[in-house]
Amino acid sequence: GCSQSAGSAGTSSSGGTKQVSIALVRQLGTGDYYEQWLSGANAEAKKLGVNLTTFDADGDNAKQALNLQQATATKPGAIIIDHGFTDSLKAPTKAAIDARIPIVSFDVDTGNSGVTTVDQSDATIAKDITDKLVSETGGNAQVIYAYVAGYAPLDKRDAVWKAVKAKNPGLKQVAQVGVVNDSTAAQTADQVKAALQAHPGVTAILAPYDEFAKGAVQAVDELKLNGKVKVYGADISNADISAITAAGSPWVATAATDPANVGAVTVRAAYLKATGGSVDSALEVPPALITQDVLRAKQITTVPDLVKAFPDLATPSIAEVK
Amino acid sequence: MTRTAPTAPAPGEVLPPPREPGAARRSPLSRVRDAIFRYGLLILLAALVVVFAVTQPAFFTTFNLLSILLSVAVVAIVALGVTVSMSVDGFDLSVGSTVSITVMLTAASLVYWGLGPVLAVLIGLVTGTVIGLINGLLIVVARVPDMLATLGTMFVFAGGSLLITAGQSIASGSGYQGAAPKGSFTDAFTWLGQGDVLGVPVPVIVLVVVTVAVILFLVRTRSGRLLRAVGGNREAARLAGARVGRLRVLAYVISGFLAGLGGVLLAARTGRGDVNVGADYLLQAVSAALIGFAVLGANRPNAFGTVVGAIFVGVVLNGLTMLNAPYYAQDFVQGLLLVGALVVSFSALFNRKAAR
Amino acid sequence: MTRTAPTAPAPGEVLPPPREPGAARRSPLSRVRDAIFRYGLLILLAALVVVFAVTQPAFFTTFNLLSILLSVAVVAIVALGVTVSMSVDGFDLSVGSTVSITVMLTAASLVYWGLGPVLAVLIGLVTGTVIGLINGLLIVVARVPDMLATLGTMFVFAGGSLLITAGQSIASGSGYQGAAPKGSFTDAFTWLGQGDVLGVPVPVIVLVVVTVAVILFLVRTRSGRLLRAVGGNREAARLAGARVGRLRVLAYVISGFLAGLGGVLLAARTGRGDVNVGADYLLQAVSAALIGFAVLGANRPNAFGTVVGAIFVGVVLNGLTMLNAPYYAQDFVQGLLLVGALVVSFSALFNRKAAR
């Protein structure tokens, strides 16, 4: 369903061109992923002449709900809800819909059918990377798994890993580590080190979140287990690319979408809804599996390079603005 | 031998009037200084409101102002607890963990155990109170220094909040480790966090009530005054006959209770039990309480200042967001404003002290 | 009339030997108490090491023990700075932000500006030192109370660390906002965090050097002694010839410098400039310093205790991870151990105090 409310409130006419205002209500803003997502969104907004206002809840779900209420009060042309939880967002989302403000959600189920959803398919990300792990290890390996419950993308990826473990009895998860805070990578490194020492037979680390993966890489480096232990990660950023392509890096593969592209897609969807264009009610941005070999072979050092090399990562046809 | 013969005062000679520090006549300048010290932060707050209101019409609407209050309600309530423990010259590092575990226990009561909203709220409040009691007993009976004791319980209850669910968050519909849920976040419960009365959000009403109660308690009741006397000088209070141990325990119980109340409201606002959600509340609550020191020239913990401190932070963040300041500039601006206000206030205080 | 005739002393009578409270003969029981209080936490630490070593052979290897030291090196260095500011009866809430901004400035020097490792390290250390100086001046010259001043600068520099990169992290290969990088994390630089000398990781060597330096400074130098005197009684120190203002500034400068050093090592260890990475270091460093209070019965800030405190936390986390304890149980276990040790220590202290 596309909204027909080319809301007069959020769009101002000046000299015939419409200035669309969009409010972006984020659960979290810090971290490479969110940064790149935002820069993609901002670039797209600029291109479309959209006035994008960002509300960042800093990981506080209560604050995000409140921000959504406030965004509603400023009567924008559309609202983007970026991550969060159904329970905290359901009521304010309904209020916004009732106020006839079109809504696009990214990676969150707002429990409202009037909302257009954009997803980066965490399940596919997890599937790509675990497939790679299974094929490289032949389904037989001691694995350290990095995971912390309570974060929606991680929980979705975890569900896939559970299934993979069930299907491949040869994969033994000997330790589970993980911590999420402002120094996730460093603290994960210390934990992975301890686990690696306690379990010398480990040959693979599944770290389906790039901060975990970076920590795992550091642990392997510090224990000089390069060559023996491989890291399977997820997500991508400039920093991740340099970590993957570093000499002797154990990080062999990652599965990711281009966060900037996802940001751009989401803004386009919101723009279309604000201006009465047509857009599907559920959009999915597919990930790509990115391997160390390819990155090295093509001498890729940044995400823009990467997008050139993996054209699949750019998805101009999703929510295309004509 | 003295060199000079001392000049004996002639009888009846008029001596310079004795200096009376308190009653000295004030110069206009020192009045201004006094005002800056007392009202510096309030003036800055008012100025900010005006600036934001002028530059962004949506800022100065009843709705937005209530939103700001709503955004700081939980922090302010927790910070009032911190203020009470500071009043007794203590420090409660465990409030954030108390919020976390209260949120999780409340959510578990609703969803895992299906106990219904009334029991869930009760369990939340009792949890906070019991943690306060444990802190108080560790400090008073086991004689562990306050910061150390609450550092320990901070870890214990932060860890405990994770143990309840093995690290999972709790949402309506998710039972314990895949089991079927026995209940959910009922509307009656979420009303506490999301509902309103005549347009005023429930948490804001709770905040107002708690603020008034804490101020009255500290300033106008016998226990509150004694509690502050204990904070001012424990031994003096003991020598005057006050039951110092009980009063200190009481302070931590109040602190725990208010953190528990904050946790209940937070669970109701989010409609879920997020793990570790309380961790940020320690620093935020302590910040509010500390900023409160600079309000009305108190230079000590005070409940009114604490609430102003929380609102100050809320206004800055809300206003900057409305002005579309990038999120990464907000801490910086908030910090600069704070440092500026503090320097002006305390330099004025210094001059005031020096000037008398 | 006197009821009792005072016993007139014989001329030249020797006075009863003065009672010497300190030298009083100790009962065996009170010796044990004393030992528990002094060594309680060290004994617990030793016991943990033994338990972990027995249950998990990989624990008690030189390599793993060095890993533990490596894992706590940055925290311990920052915590030593916190200890110095606590020694002067201050409190530095800005150390986490200092770590953050140092990491970002060091990374920016290397990658954005291509200044090379030597300049980058210098810039990092100078940044920390300057922040310490700013804190010191705010506290001493502008007379803002320590917690408040460093709360303000905490926000300013946390915000500042985000502003440098507009919130982006810095990695080799990523220039400022899409521009081409002018340099990278060179091996010479990352050696500081990742290299070793004869198998001992560089950060561990730095930690040892800093620990010895801080202990010698506080205990065996004139400035250190005066600094602690200022912490003990500011007015008494002043009257005994301490330049109180300068010494307090010095303490914050040391604190800032060490936080800066921690930031440089952290940047070198991770080989990246991660935004906000320092935020966690405040609580961790303060925890280490507070746990240090309970070491050797000091019950006050002390550098040795601080390092033991940091190692204690590191050993618990490493050992539990090795034993495959789920991550969500670690805080809880750590907290319980801590509370247990504190209760035993301070109850023993209490008895000891009462016993003398």
Added chain:
Amino acid sequence: MTEDRTVVLAARGVGKRFGETTALAGVSLEVRAGEVLGLVGANGAGKSTLTKILSGTEAPTSGHVEVRGRRVRLASAEQAREAGIETVHQDVDAALVPDASVAENLVLPLLVAGRLGRFPSRRRIRAEAARIAADRLPGVDLDAAVEDLGVSDRQRVLIARGLATAPSVLVLDEPTAALSVDEQRALHATVRELAAQGTAVVFITHHLGETVAVCDRVVALRDGAVAGEFAAPLDAKRLAHAILGGLEATAQRSEVATGGEVVLDVAGAQALPGGPAIELVVRRGEVLGITGLLGSGKTELLEQLAGVRPVLAGTISIDGVPFRPAHPVDAIAAGVGFVPEDRARAAELPGWSVADSLTLPDLARYRRGPLLSRRAEDRATADLIRALGVVCSGPRAAIESLSGGNRQKVVVGRWFAAGSRLLILDEPFRGVDIGARADIARLVRGAEAAATVVASSDPEEILEVADRVLVMADGGIVGEVDPRTVDAETLADLMTRAARPQETA
């Protein structure tokens, strides 16, 4: 005649142990209605411990307390107060809340007792405080914070609070230590008046002259036991014997060597802003005493000489070299050692050892290379401890483990360690027993290499220690007396008379 009065309070074999220390070894005494019972004893004799037991703030380890013949257990100050016992504790700072107002401090016991109700209003508090202060606290602002008051005003606040409840037993633990002579006399009158009205008063002091003036009966404690009991008429000498167990309590007055060269030369200085010019000279080996009522400007003058507060006017020279200290550091560099009047607030470092307390002002002396040498410090301080006669377990003993008199010796002694040329001592005998006082006086008088200035508002003390005595009033020097020809009573009258115009103005 005292025997027929009713015994309102009695200690029966009261003992108190603090671990290995026996503070009280079975003390029995009786306090009767309408009498003033003096309690004397050296530092550490157990006077305050007994006070605390009688006031319910410490529990005895043996024996018990009787109130009007009934055995009672006093578990808190509150219970003692209900039994009619009110106490003014020795440690003023321990008994007052510094950041609270005078009014709030005055009503604290009433608040505890619930006499202001559960919801006391500010007005009620102010009114009660005004009633308590009545005419006992002239010149004290009820709204001022107690921390802003001088030490004597704090003492007066505490006494006023003690008197307010009209108790049947009033225990005063060294109430006059920080009071000037006129205030002491006023308190003496009040105490006598209370006794006349039937109140039993326990009066603790180190000034034997005071006991002679106000007490009907005196109990001397020594090492936690009763060492003697005396009824009026009292004889200070015999009391001293009982207190000290036989030591001679006066410093031998050596003949003054006035021939020494001039060390301190002050010309045209002012104690108080706009006050009269002050001229004085002190020679090597000489002890100059300065006395005067509270507020006469002694402290302010001394603090200027020590660099603690800015010099207001005039010129100062030390050994002929001009001297205008801007900070205590400058004064120390010029060889000036200063002992402030408030030891706890301005001189002691809690938790520090005796050695560290002694070496603090002159640490450079113990530097071997870049580091301080523990060994050098311990050796030097061990010698000093012996020379000063400090009773402690050794250089590493915590300062808190020493008695008041010994702590004072440490605080004075640090300047001997630093080799000061000019010693400035402000009220060095506050709370110091007669034995330790004599020791300190001997030390000071024996410091032949240095010149000494001692300020004290106690005539007895100043006459004991000084070679010459200047009398100050209202910031000026109003006279000089020769300690060999003047007695304490005469000097006290002189001090009061010199200050009288101020009160009538």
